[in-house]
Amino acid sequence: MIQTQYTGANCPHCHRKLTLLLTEQPDTSWALCFHCRKLTSFTGEIPLKLPASKLAPTQKQQISDFIASLPVDDHYQGPGSQLRLADDATFHRRWLSLAEYERQFSETLEYRTPDLRTAPATCKWCGKALPQGRRSFCKDSCSRNYTKVTFTKRSTPTVPYRIACRDDFRCQITGVDLAWHNRFGQRIPVHNGAMAIHHLVPVAQQGTDYADNLITLSQKAHLAYHQNDPEMVAKITALREQRLAGPGGEKMYWQ
Template sequence: MSYKRVKMIGAYCPNCQRKLDILLSEYEQNKVCICFRCRTLYEFDGEKLQKLGLSKQITLQEKLVLEPLVKALPEQHRYKGRGSQLRQKDQSFERAWLSLAEYERQFGEPLGFGKCDLRADAASCKWCGKELPKGRRSFCKDSCSRNYSQATFTKRHMASVPYRIACRDRFYCQISGADLAQYNRHGIRIPASNGELAIHHLIFVSRKGTDYEQNLLTVSIDVHKAYHAGEAEIVKQVHRILEQRRAIHSEKMQFE
């Protein structure tokens, strides 16, 4: 059975308002919708959108069903060893970004880019864009500071490591130049993803690529998909960046 993955204008997640990815199959009447931001599954029965409850617990019978599936995967897709986002859990590995403390311990240096200021004018408020009163450096009033913190921290929907990489790259796709930052209600560009941002590992996790900052690249979701689909020009540009960085940082970009 094959599926077609599409995004439709106006099809947004009821929870976080990101565009839904819809899986279409000619053999099934019910359609599955996926939101990758809040990790939620929905099913559409032709009349209404129904949220699907997901359980993290796995039964013994389910394990027995999954074992042949794992064995059927190509060798390069079986994560057996130490690698970037891999965390050992029981006899398997699960993917999760490094914490900032673990990043520093693993690579012997802190991950910088903790401050990201996208203002074109340093004398304007980061949130509303108004001229700063005397004595203030970032926000014209306390409410602007709270709104900014909420948008860039509380509700940013990104772990610390990928967020800092996006800050390093100023929220621009490093291949296409697309603007991936969010714009608030005042039309001000703020350091938060607009929902179309992805962080790409130059050396894949499955090939023992690490979460080291030089192994990470900010790209748009469309560029990310095009790269993994093998689009020649995109692959060429990404590999050019990979070779430049690997020539200097190879020891930290990949585990031996």
């Protein structure tokens, strides 16, 4: 069995680039998407979508044996890798914690929650003028609502959240606003559901979770890049080369 990637071979579910697993039998091959963890079998011209739970024991063993035969780099389990191989032969994404980030890169990720108000003397939640003596919220209920959205129910891991904070919740290629707007029309520092954090040097190529290796993109721009849109690929590649040449470039790769 041979592992390869081919331009134009994209996942039918999430449209990311597929990893192709070619068997010695010319009439059967496999395609594995590491993003949505979907497995597709191609027999002749008919694609058969197979989630891991539907595989026969012999098929699971075949895939496990194949993965075990790959070089260590192809297992996506190098030092500090963020993709973990599970028992069902699928890969699961796990972001570094702040403690792991500091230990691996010998520095802290300092970006804090940004103040997205257009006027400093207004409430962060409802936009009304602040009463005398208050700096952020006009009343306690606004403070509670803001905290609930930005912390208690944020549902975004800390590292990607701080990268989005650094980038002001805007796509770094198109400039699209990716912050959530509440019912008062205020920009709130959580994503609006159309945001992606992209690795300039892919994890599969020993890319790290270092801040310089991460950028905020809209899902549309992210998808266009993974579908090999020439303009998007050129812009992101130029940004990657710029950061690789910077002071933090060496930390974008595992040494």
